[in-house]
Amino acid sequence: MIIAWTFDAILAIIVLAVAGWTIAARDTFAAVIGFVAYGLLLALVWVRLAAPDVALTEAAIGGGMTGVLLLVAVARLRAAQAAAAAETPGAALRLVAGGGCAVIAAALAASVLLLSDPAPTLAPAAAANLPQTGLGNPITGVLLAYRALDTLLEKVVLLLALLGVWSLAPDRLWGGLPGLKRHARGDDPLVFLARLLPPVGIVIGVYLLWVGADDPGGAFQGGAILAAMWILALMAGLIDAPPVSRRWLRLVLVAGPVVFFAIGLAGFPLAGAFLAYPEAYAKPLIIIIEVVLTLSIAAILGLLVAGPPERAPPPP
Amino acid sequence: MSATILFALGGSALVGLGLYGVIIHPEPLRKILAFNLLGSGVFLLFGVVARRGAAAGLAADPVPQAIVITGIIVAFAATALAVALLLRLFEETGRATLPTDPPPAAGAEP
Numbered sequence: 001m002i003i004a005w006t007f008d009a010i011l012a013i014i015v016l017a018v019a020g021w022t023i024a025a026r027d028t029f030a031a032v033i034g035f036v037a038y039g040l041l042l043a044l045v046w047v048r049l050a051a052p053d054v055a056l057t058e059a060a061i062g063g064g065m066t067g068v069l070l071l072v073a074v075a076r077l078r079a080a081q082a083a084a085a086a087e088t089p090g091a092a093l094r095l096v097a098g099g100g101c102a103v104i105a106a107a108l109a110a111s112v113l114l115l116s117d118p119a120p121t122l123a124p125a126a127a128a129n130l131p132q133t134g135l136g137n138p139i140t141g142v143l144l145a146y147r148a149l150d151t152l153l154e155k156v157v158l159l160l161a162l163l164g165v166w167s168l169a170p171d172r173l174w175g176g177l178p179g180l181k182r183h184a185r186g187d188d189p190l191v192f193l194a195r196l197l198p199p200v201g202i203v204i205g206v207y208l209l210w211v212g213a214d215d216p217g218g219a220f221q222g223g224a225i226l227a228a229m230w231i232l233a234l235m236a237g238l239i240d241a242p243p244v245s246r247r248w249l250r251l252v253l254v255a256g257p258v259v260f261f262a263i264g265l266a267g268f269p270l271a272g273a274f275l276a277y278p279e280a281y282a283k284p285l286i287i288i289i290e291v292v293l294t295l296s297i298a299a300i301l302g303l304l305v306a307g308p309p310e311r312a313p314p315p316p
Numbered sequence: 317m318s319a320t321i322l323f324a325l326g327g328s329a330l331v332g333l334g335l336y337g338v339i340i341h342p343e344p345l346r347k348i349l350a351f352n353l354l355g356s357g358v359f360l361l362f363g364v365v366a367r368r369g370a371a372a373g374l375a376a377d378p379v380p381q382a383i384v385i386t387g388i389i390v391a392f393a394a395t396a397l398a399v400a401l402l403l404r405l406f407e408e409t410g411r412a413t414l415p416t417d418p419p420p421a422a423g424a425e426p
Contacts, residue, residue, distance in 0.1 A: 008319040012326040019330055019353055023337040028345055035349055042356055045323060049363040050375035057385045058356075061392050066352060069392075073345055073399045080412035087342035087413055097339040105332025112324040112361060121369030121377045128372070138374060142382035154386045161393035165400040220385055297389075304396035307403070 008048055015041045028081055032070045039063020052216035053139045056208070060224035061301075068231060069305050134283030136214030143218065144286045148275040152264065155257040155293065158300045162253070166244055169308040175245030176313040178306035194236030201229040209294045213283070219290040223297030230302040241306050243313045249299070256296025260289050324364040330357030342413050344402050348395060355391045359384045 018041060022034040039062040046055035089097075126138045126146065133145045143151050169176070205225035212218030233239050242249050263285055264275040271278045277285050334357055337350025362380045369377030406412050 005319065008322055012322050016326055016329055016333075019333050022353060023333055023341075023350060028343065031346065031349060035352070038353070038356075042360070045326070045360065046363060048319060049323060049360075049367045050370070051363055051366065051381045051384075054359075054363065054381050054384050054388070057388050058359075061388050062352075062356060066392055066395055069396055069399055070345070070349060073403060076403055077343075077345060077406055077412045080406060080410065081343070083411070083413070089340055089342070094340050097336055101332040101336040101339070104335060105328045108331055108361070109325050109328035112328060112364060113321065115365070115368065119365065119368035119377075121371045122379045123369055123374045123377045124372035126372075126378050127374055138378035139382050139385070142378050143385065147379070147382060150383070150386055154390055157390055158393050161397045164397045168400050168404045220389060301392070304393060307400055 011041070011044055011048065015045060028077075029071075029074050032067065032074050035070065036063050036067035039067065053137070053218065053221070056216060056221040057224065060221060060228065064228055065224060065231075065301060065305060068235075072305075072307075132279055132282065133277070133286065134213075135286065137212060137216065137218070139216075140212050140218050140286075140290075143220075144289060145277065145282070148260075148264065152257065152260050152275070155260065155296065158297070158304075159253065159257065162300050162304055165304060165308050167308075169310070173309045173312055175243060176309035177243050177311040178241045178303060178308065179310040188236070190232075191236045191238065194232045194238050198229040198233055201225055201232075205229070205294075205298075209290060212290065213287065219293040219297060223294040224301060226294065226298035227301035227305075230298065231305050234302075234306065241303075244303070244309050245313055252295055252299045253303075254296070256289075256293040259292040263289055320364055320367050323360060327357045327360030327364060330354070330360060333357075344405075344412065344414060345399075348398050348402070352391065352395060355387070359387055362387075 015038065018034055018038045022031045022038060025031040025034060040059055042062065043055040043059035046052070046058055123138075126142060129146070130136070130138055130141050133141050135141045135145070205222045207222075208217035208225060209219060209222030210217075212222065234241055263277075267274055267276040270276075331354055334350045334352075334354025337353060338347050341347050341350060362384045363376075366376040366378075366380035366384075369380070371377070402412065405414075
């Protein structure tokens with residue numbers, strides 16, 4: 001008990017210290033490195049809060065993918081960093097901002113500490129209806145059965161974000177190849193890693209997808225790891241990103257939301273409501289949705305990191 | 317003091333830290349970073365609420381946890397879009413900040 005509490009206290013202090021570092025660091029590159037470490041430490045906090053599913057997502061996306069995205073941006077913006085740092089506000093403004101933010105943090109802390117006891121919870125309802133879905137992991141049940149509409153709309157948000165990123169390409173490069181072209185030499189450690197890790201990573205990604213029905217894991221976590229493997233191979237220059245005008249690529253991107261939506265519509269005649277599953281087929285339908293979603297998520301996440309097209313499309 | 321309370325305080329402090337960073341950093345990239353910090357603090361508060369809702373043999377309420385998973389993905393998508401906008405701004409203007417007032421032209425009459 002004491003050991004667990006001490007561990008939690010030390011963890012909380014380290015997380016806050018690293019978070020403070022990412023805000024206080026002068027060098028943006030150092031701040032981003034701090035942010036990656038922060039994401040991994042935060043995953044430990046999620047484990048301590050009995051949320052292994054969230055921990056996997058945080059480690060893969062909050063730390064890893066966001067970290068790669070920001071590191072690439074830092075490298076490109078290096079030239080403008082000195083000019084930007086000169087615009088730092090004065091001590092008076094910083095003091096006022098610090099005071100205001102401290103008040104907001106204190107108010108939040110007070111309101112969380114004063115929450116009603118016993119806490120309202122949907123856990124009994126989620127647990128009671130789980131057998132009907134054929135799943136063993138209540139989180140997957142919430143994501144793909146009880147609150148499937150949220151998950152469907154989130155896929156649409158991902159697609160819209162990707163469209164937004166692509167639309168930033170200049171006209172002449174539209175339909176071309178995304179950035180992230182690296183000139184890694186054959187003996188770079190990155191190239192070695194990009195040859196070593198993907199076979200293992202792909203197996204782990206597929207495994208997370210498959211066990212997600214009953215244990216921590218699922219389409220998001222599996223998709224994120226598959227995307228990470230793709231990005232690794234892209235950055236090492238082992239493969240090249242496809243031109244964004246390719247029809248097969250666009251099919252993979254929309255397949256997840258489209259299949260999800262189609263099965264949701266089929267819920268009207270078969271189970272009486274949008275996104276309702278007929279009880280006998282609930283689990284197979286959910287697995288089909290998850291498999292297609294994983295592919296779409298991996299492709300969308302990878303292309304979001306790759307950025308807008310930066311090289312002209314090859315002649316058709 | 318239980319671990320849940322400890323992480324509740326931590327989450328609140330992260331929201332404050334992130335908000336401070338969003339306000340004081342002139343570089344949009346640092347603002348994006350701080351905004352992610354702010355978001356993770358909010359997610360952590362969701363996690364605390366979920367943990368407090370432990371019942372029916374589950375260690376935590378799965379509904380807030382599932383919402384946080386959705387939230388992390390959406391936050392990533394928004395970050396990717398913001399970074400792409402910033403890189404395009406840099407490409408077009410050579411600047412990586414958004415000055416509030418354009419500098420007055422030299423010798424211009426008021």
